[in-house]
Amino acid sequence: MDLIIExxxxxxxxxxxxxxxxxxxxxxxxxxxxxxxxLSLCLGIPAGAALALNxxxxxxxxxxxxxxxxxxxxxxxxxxxxxxxxxNGPLGLFRLLYTPTAMxxxxxxIATPVVTGLTVAAxxxxxxxxxxxxxxxxxxxxxxxxxxIREARLPILAGVMAGFGAVISEIGASMMVGxxxxxxxxxxxxATVMETSKGNFALAIALSLVLLLLMLLVNxxxxxxxxxxxxx
Amino acid sequence: MRHLSLVLLILLLAAxxxxxxxxxAPKAAATTAPTAPTTAPVAxxxxxxxxxxxxxxxxxxxATTAPTAAPTTAPAAAKPANPDLILATTTSTQDSGLLDVLxxxxxxxxxxxxxxxxxxxxxxxxxxxxxxxxxxxxxSPDAEVKFMExxxxxxxxxxMHNDFIIIGPPADPAKIKDIKSSVDALKKxxxxxxxxxxxxxxSGTDALEKKLxxxxxxxxxxxxxxxxxxxGMGATLNVxxxxxxxxxxxxxxxxxxxxxxxxxxxxxxxxxxxxxxHVIPVNPTKSPRINAAGGQAFADFMVASDTQxxxxxxxxxxxxxxxxxxxxxxxxxEVGQ
Numbered sequence: 027m028d029l030i031i032e033x034x035x036x037x038x039x040x041x042x043x044x045x046x047x048x049x050x051x052x053x054x055x056x057x058x059x060x061x062x063x064x065l066s067l068c069l070g071i072p073a074g075a076a077l078a079l080n081x082x083x084x085x086x087x088x089x090x091x092x093x094x095x096x097x098x099x100x101x102x103x104x105x106x107x108x109x110x111x112x113x114n115g116p117l118g119l120f121r122l123l124y125t126p127t128a129m130x131x132x133x134x135x136i137a138t139p140v141v142t143g144l145t146v147a148a149x150x151x152x153x154x155x156x157x158x159x160x161x162x163x164x165x166x167x168x169x170x171x172x173x174x175i176r177e178a179r180l181p182i183l184a185g186v187m188a189g190f191g192a193v194i195s196e197i198g199a200s201m202m203v204g205x206x207x208x209x210x211x212x213x214x215x216x217a218t219v220m221e222t223s224k225g226n227f228a229l230a231i232a233l234s235l236v237l238l239l240l241m242l243l244v245n246x247x248x249x250x251x252x253x254x255x256x257x258x
Numbered sequence: 259m260r261h262l263s264l265v266l267l268i269l270l271l272a273a274x275x276x277x278x279x280x281x282x283a284p285k286a287a288a289t290t291a292p293t294a295p296t297t298a299p300v301a302x303x304x305x306x307x308x309x310x311x312x313x314x315x316x317x318x319x320x321a322t323t324a325p326t327a328a329p330t331t332a333p334a335a336a337k338p339a340n341p342d343l344i345l346a347t348t349t350s351t352q353d354s355g356l357l358d359v360l361x362x363x364x365x366x367x368x369x370x371x372x373x374x375x376x377x378x379x380x381x382x383x384x385x386x387x388x389x390x391x392x393x394x395x396x397x398s399p400d401a402e403v404k405f406m407e408x409x410x411x412x413x414x415x416x417x418m419h420n421d422f423i424i425i426g427p428p429a430d431p432a433k434i435k436d437i438k439s440s441v442d443a444l445k446k447x448x449x450x451x452x453x454x455x456x457x458x459x460x461s462g463t464d465a466l467e468k469k470l471x472x473x474x475x476x477x478x479x480x481x482x483x484x485x486x487x488x489x490g491m492g493a494t495l496n497v498x499x500x501x502x503x504x505x506x507x508x509x510x511x512x513x514x515x516x517x518x519x520x521x522x523x524x525x526x527x528x529x530x531x532x533x534x535x536h537v538i539p540v541n542p543t544k545s546p547r548i549n550a551a552g553g554q555a556f557a558d559f560m561v562a563s564d565t566q567x568x569x570x571x572x573x574x575x576x577x578x579x580x581x582x583x584x585x586x587x588x589x590x591x592e593v594g595q
Contacts, residue, residue, distance in 0.1 A: 113547040114389050121547075123390075124344065124373040205375045208358070223492030224353050225515040 033231025055213040059194040062133030070138045074145025095139025101198030107132040124205040132199040137189035144185030148178040183252040343370045343552035346382035346391035349490035354510035378461025389545030393553035394538045398462035411538040418582040419534045424525035426504035440528040444474040451483045453503040458486025467506045510581035561586035
């Protein structure tokens with residue numbers, strides 16, 4: 027118990043004093059996971075919309091795969107991305123292993139199925155008559171897709187939060203492809219594991235608290251966007 | 259509405275795409291960083307422990323510290339042609355805190371940007387064999403000899419040593435305290451079927467432990483009292499502490515962690531318990547992407563007399579005793595005599 031109190035005290039102390047190392051770790055966590063989430067939106071929302079609105083052979087199989095991908099284990103992603111990015115591996119010439127870019131790639135792989143799967147579910151939960159009505163009103167295909175996505179924005183935003191939550195709290199992939207290098211690829215989760223193994227439990231608790239606070243801020247912001255207009 | 263949320267997200271990202279400390283980050287930040295003049299490329303990515311007192315400035319602290327650190331370093335070293343250097347090393351050098359102070363010194367002196375990957379010695383050498391690391395700092399002598407025989411390293415330089423110790427709960431259920439021979443102590447643990455924790459991760463410590471068990475009869479893999487954590491030394495100490503188990507650890511990690519452990523040193527000073535660290539630059543013929551000059555520079559740095567003095571002093575202020583003993587230039591047989 028004393029450790030937790032000490033952890034809280036250290037967390038406050040570190041943030042108030044503007045500890046450079048801590049802030050660099052926080053920025054990196056936010057930047058890597060934020061960019062990964064953004065990329066996953068660019069990929070996941072169109073993909074989810076396409077899956078929800080088109081019928082084609084094998085569609086159910088694809089949706090099943092996407093849904094399975096929502097639980098993609100980060101260590102598995104980390105392992106495969108590591109092997110691909112090894113400098114003597116297939117993508118080695120880009121020299122990406124142990125860089126924030128590598129972490130963004132891995133986290134994007136983790137978040138994209140989450141966003142895609144929840145987009146599919148969100149769009150399929152729309153009243154099918156809406157689509158007919160929009161078509162009857164003369165909407166073009168792009169207009170139709172755009173309006174349907176707009177209509178499903180609340181559950182899609184929930185998907186964004188789920189995706190961001192998955193990657194900012196993820197550790198296996200970040201540790202493997204990033205390497206937990208001080209000042210380069212050390213993020214809040216990997217720093218927490220390292221400090222725990224160093225026995226700096228209070229600092230580890232402080233880092234966890236900062237992570238929770240960060241998630242609260244980001245999700246609070248997204249929730250604000252989501253819930254702004256109305257109580258039903 | 260939805261594009262508003264996107265805009266917000268982008269703003270958020272732009273906010274954190276600001277000045278970065280890393281050499282590699284600009285790649286990732288390039289899309290978002292609006293102004294941010296990048297700091298001198300040689301600015302140590304790690305904020306050195308002492309020079310800059312934590313300031314209470316509101317601006318991102320990275321921006322305030324990096325420039326102050328840069329002037330001292332920038333002129334010191336000409337920037338190497340290929341500054342990216344991958345060091346594969348053991349968890350003990352990281353968990354004891356030694357690398358946290360050595361790496362910034364090396365980066366300041368030479369301008370290299372080190373990517374330290376702290377893994378077990380076994381994995382470090384596998385990385386070397388595959389050309390995925392430029393230089394190794396490891397402590398698994400038998401495996402190192404094989405590594406050199408395989409032509410994977412250019413040279414193998416003795417850096418420092420400390421020793422392994424057998425630790426366990428103060429109650430000492432297997433009664434091994436003050437036994438001189440580590441092998442005899444393990445035999446007694448096996449006879450008493452007292453809980454023993456193995457790293458089980460093919461690290462240098464793990465290799466030594468397996469070797470000692472081999473001399474004591476056989477590795478007790480599969481016995482209920484013999485458990486493998488599969489984790490680094492620090493994490494394994496945590497588990498041993500909770501389970502009141504025996505384990506073998508390097509002295510540096512133990513001393514660094516002593517304050518929150520209820521585990522005592524039970525066996526020490528036995529010759530086979532010597533823990534010897536070597537630095538090995540990886541053979542560049544293995545892959546054109548190996549940074550041979552950087553690997554060599556790191557090896558030179560580790561055996562340089564300044565660094566050796568620094569290693570000798572490391573930890574004395576905090577633990578009252580040195581964690582590592584410098585050995586550059588000695589032969590392996592001379593170590594620990």
